[in-house]
Amino acid sequence: MDIRIGIKDSAREIAFDSAQSAEEVEAAVLAALGAGHLALDDAKGRRYIVPSPQIAYVEIGSEATRKIGFVA
Template sequence: MDIRIGIKDSPREISFDSSQTAEEVQALVLDALDAGHLAIDDAKGHRYIVPSANIAYVEIGSETARKIGFVA
């Protein structure tokens, strides 16, 4: 699943793949709004921690696998 997190006052976003489902990611984001920070792991085992006050948006992508190779 592709996840993108926009950070306030930053021209770049955090973008990574996660092995969690869309529902799990959404629950983490909603809990982060109350907890003060978002902690989420990517598919490689890295952990991202973002203060919830600095989150501009969270985009949760599709769970479908990407195609590999050339498309004719």
């Protein structure tokens, strides 16, 4: 699943692929808004920690894989 996190006062965003489900990511984001920081793991085992006051937005992509080739 693709995840994008926008950071306040920054033109760049954090983008990575995660093995977590959409529900797990959403629960982590909602919990982080009151806790002080957001911590998520990517598919390669790296951990991203973002202070919650700096989060501008979190985009959670679809879990479906992309089709390759022509659609008949």
